[in-house]
Amino acid sequence: MSTPPPLDHPARLASGPDGPHALRPLLDTVLDALDSGRHARGGPLPVGGPDAVAARIRxxxxDVLPEHGDPDALRGLVHALAEGAADPADPLCAAHLHCPPLAVATAADLAVSALNPSLDSWDQAPAASELEALVTRTLAHEAGLADSVVTTGGTESNQLALLLARESHGGGVxxxxxxxxxxxxxxxxxLLGLPEPVIVPAPSGTLDPAALHSALTDLGSSRGSVVVAATAGTTDAGLIDPLPEIAGLCAAHGARLHIDAAHGGGLLFSERHRDKLTGLEAAHTLTLDLHKLGWQPVAAGLLAVRHPRDLAVLHQRADYLNAGDDTEAGLPDLLGRSLRTTRRPDVLKIAVTLKALGRSGLGALVDQVCARAREFADLIHDHPGFELHDRPTISTVLFRPAGATDDAVATVRRALLTEGRAVLGRARLDDRLWLKATLLNPDTRTEDLATLLKLVEGSTPR
Known part of the structure; x- marks a missing residue:
């Protein structure tokens, strides 16, 4: 009978009776390496651009696969990753819908990694399967729908929404x-082999209802053969389509409505801002994504449905996972809850966050980032050296140096990235290039916003 290696050996298991003892010193190593890597980086992004970062990582x-193991591998590689990371918790890292995750959610994710359940059969994830059922129904009800399934994010949710539409109404949808x-x-x-999409103009950054009405009229009124996709929180500017008008047009034309609220869905938690999502409940399918305005580690997406029967098309039979007699005996069948087979219970971190913060706690975080965005817009508006695109709808602010060319705007952004001083995104609206600040860090302060403007101003060519 073999003897397990000592507790400090890297081949120790993360779970089982000795799992906590094996993990505890490793967690100290990881936390120390994260801290030392952050100090070595010194800012929101590593200095030097892609070539310099790649050289430091190499x-x-x-040797990626040495003949003999390196006892310092964990510390060294975590340090290297942290030193070369874009840190969404740094207030000057504000380019994308890339949130700093909550500590409580990150800790919950550790438990998932240690236990390593797989949600493809009940006997691999007994408690996780029930937890997922409870949380997905609750979040769907919060949006006015019936049920939801967990996805890897907005892309998978949108693809799944169109798949459900195709299976319900035919391949010509x-x-x-x-x-x-x-x-x-x-x-x-x-990917799904559907006809070429009809793209409706969005001249103000949101879908134009008059143009949608015209497109639906041209397509005819064959019930269910059209899926209209509206957006609640655009990637470029955080804008929300006129959902009630779009829902009315879909009802009038017999079209199915999908709403992509991957960005804006988190407004549901805020009493102050949830009215911006009026009309969400009219969706047949709805994309939500809590690793954006929900402060979850990636991945934390969902697809909610109005009619649970739509999910029946996902059902598959694999005797080793959901044999008929097992299902008849009461073992839950999980294969119809995802396009994936092996999948980790991302629902645990979501459940812990909902329980630990409650609606009011999450709502307060939403309100904070929205308030910071309005404050940043005020700073830009009042500064003669900058041009503001518009007031923020959620927490995205578009701006540019006054009088700058598009080439100059792009150059400013790349210079700040290469110097590791600030991380700003870019968006093209109104045929002009804008710098994009996506404010998802609730700890951002007024002085951080002022610093961000000064950095842009100092990098703008004269």
Missing amino acids: DAVG RLVCGANAHHSLPRAAW
Whole structure:
């Protein structure tokens, strides 16, 4: 009979009777390496651009698969990753819908990694399967729908929404979406073999109802053969389509409505801002994504449905996972809850966050980032050296140096990235290039916003 290696050996298991004892010193190593890597980085992004970062990583890794193990591998590689990371918890890292995760959610994710359940059969994840059922129904009800399934994020949710539409109404179903829609929607139509999507103008950044009415009229009123995709929180500017008008047009034309609320869905938690999502409950399918405005570690997506029967098309039979007699005997069948087979219970971190913070706690975080965005917009508006695109709808602010060319705007952004001083995104609206600040850090302070403006100003060519 073999003897397990000592507790400090890297081949020790993370669970079982000795799991906590094996993990505890490793967690100290990881936390120390994260801290030392952050100090070595010194800012929101590593200095030097892609070539310099790649060189440092190659140097830190050395031989990827050495003949004999390196006892310092954990510390060294975590340090290298942290030193070369874009840190969404740094207030000057504000480019994307890339949130700093909550500590309580991250801790919950550790438990999932240690236990390693797989939600493809009940006997691999008994408690996790029930927890997922409870949480997904609760979140769907919060949006006015009936049920939801967990996904890897907005892209998978949008693809799944079109799959459900295709299976319910046939392969000729046509996607109609705004020019502001997320790129994953037309790509999903392509992947699923659907006809070429109809792209409706969005001249103000949101889908134009008059143009949608015209498109639906041109397509005819064959009930169920059209899926309209609206957006609640565009990627570029955080804008919300006129959902009630779009829902009314879908009802009048017999079209199915999908709403991509991957960005804006988190407004549901805020008493102050949830009215911006009026009309969400009219959706047949709804994309939500809590690793954006929900402060979850990636991944934390959901697809909610109005009619649970739509999910029946996902059902598959594999005797080793959901044999008929097992199902008849009461073992839950999990294969119809996802397009994936092996999948981790991402629901635990979501459940812990909902329970630990409650609606009011999550709502307060939403309110904080929205308030910071309004404050940043005020700073830009009052500064003669900058031009503000518009007031923020959620927490995205578009701006540019006054009088700058598009080439100059792009150059400013890349200079700040290369110097590791600030991380800003870019968006093209009104045929002009804008710098994009997506404020998802609730700890951002007024002085951080002022610093961000000063950095942009100092990097702008004169």
